[in-house]
Amino acid sequence: MKPVPGDRWRGVAERSWRPAALLAACLVIWHLITVTGLVEAYLVPSPGKTFDLLVDKWSYLWGHTWVTTYETILGFVIAGVLGVLMAVAMVYSRTIESTAYPILLFAQVIPKIAVAPLFVVWLGFGFEPKVIVAVLMAFFPVVISTVTGLKSVDTEMLELAATMGGGPVKTFVKIRFPAALPHLFAGLKVAVTLAVTGAVVGEFVGSNEGLGYVILQANGNMDTPMLFAGLIVISVVGILLFLLLDLAEQLMLPWHSSRRGAAVTTLLAKGGT
Amino acid sequence: MSSGVIATSAVAIDDVSVRFQSKRAETTAIERVSLDVAPGEFVSIVGPSGCGKSTLLKLVSGLLQPSSGSVTLLGEQVRGPRHDIGFVFQRAALLEWRSARRNILLQAEMRGMSSVEAGRRADELIEMTGLSGFENALPHELSGGMQQRVALCRALLHEPRVLLMDEPFGALDALTREQMNVELHRVWRETGTTVLLVTHSIAESVYLANRVIVLTRRPAVVKEVIDVDLPSERDYSATMARPEFAAVTAHIRELLGAATGHD
Secondary structure (H helix, E strand, O other): OOOOHHHHHHHHHHHHHHHHHHHHHHHHHHHHHHHOOOOOOOOOOOHHHHHHHHHHOHHHHHHHHHHHHHHHHHHHHHHHHHHHHHHHHHHHOHHHHHHHHHHHHHHHHOOHHHHHHHHHHHHOOOOHHHHHHHHHHHHHHHHHHHHHHHHOOOHHHHHHHHHHOOHHHHHHHHHHHHHHHHHHHHHHHHHHHHHHHHHHHHHHHOOOOOHHHHHHHHHHOOOHHHHHHHHHHHHHHHHHHHHHHHHHHHHHOHHHHHHHOOOHHHHHHHHHO | OOOOOOOOOOEEEEEEEEEEEOOOOEEEEEEEEEEEEOOOOEEEEEOOOOOOHHHHHHHHHOOOOOOEEEEEEOOEEOOOOOOOEEEEOOOOOOOOOOOHHHHHHHHHHHHOOOHHHHHHHHHHHHHHOOOOOOOOOOHHHOOHHHHHHHHHHHHHOOOOOEEEEEOOOOOOOHHHHHHHHHHHHHHHHHHOOEEEEEOOOHHHHHHHOOEEEEEOOOOEOEEEEEEOOOOOOOOHHHHHHOHHHHHHHHHHHHHHHHHHOOO
């Protein structure tokens, strides 16, 4: 049964009022803390002041936001493609799996912030080191989720495919890969938020543009309103990219989303916290 | 038969044993089983749980190789997965992103069958199994019985001469199961396919089959082969009420009781 559009939007409203109320409550508490003088204004700016700054310095912030978003998306896409290829190789070859796993784990465990300076040394102050850090951050969840997804296919389904005689390529295209998509999307959603972090970390280490640079500058100048504004914009970028993927998942996997229940709004609540 | 050519068996299992090697010990699942199934015949296989009934079907389909002995399917020895069969499992194993009709057509896509021919055949089977009106439903929108009908259609799409069924109705409620039995009987009569059915239900095994193979518990050997002497067209309740039916089921129950007890 297809829901009537009107019902659907009423459903969205019903589900989103709670997170909206919580967000409003947080803003009120933040405001109260600053007006009562509980915390010095130079340590925590009021929401009003931060908002004013967001509006006043919008063109400045917009340029840097674009830089960070570009690095994030590029890193995410590279990590997505490489991650899926890696996962496929690992699922189809025991040798590759056992060979690559330790290195994969090593690459994941090593603190990215510690190796980021190295990329700056190697590649300079351009966007490349930021993209590489973003790739490193986002790669692991994509691989793990895709491997899990590809392995989640029923043995019976694969046996059935063997009796149908389609060969490994058809079996992959028609059965294995589509079956892995829900897992893959879960991994991609984690990956995209990590890619944002990766890009910002890359910018911290050495750059003259991007939101990481904005925050570092603001920090150096004790400009807390700008610092807060930068943080808010970074969060918004992450949340928007996340929701974009969620939307893509709903459009591509309606069979899955319909059973998962309310998607975007539930996740909006998650992303906002 | 009147052509004078000697009909070869559709399935010939010849002195087959299957042994599994585990860490500590070697288990024998099947011990020197021989079985011939004539073309167009419906054979049920019953036996205690875990006795290796399903293993037999995997041998016939080539998904598993025997440790000794040989399996011949349609005159050709089985050496790897065979494509000239249809397989139905206990779980429908449907692709949840595909509609009922597209799940059935998976068979054609995997085989590279012409889509016009496959579509026509799919519609025929949908009609025959009472799936009309549910062609576009996704698997999770279908009941267990409906899902199993889809699996059956998928297994029959390429008109296989041998249909292998591994407890296909085991997960259904009693009433749905009876309905499915009636429908499978009709489909079998209409298609003339050779069927090998593994089941836990004695009534089902007798109602559907020409012959019932009773296996012992592990290692499985053929305990007895029972010819079911019932008319080839079988009305469900009338068949159940026949004294021959009662006699045969009682006999099988006795055999199974003996098989599950101590040696």
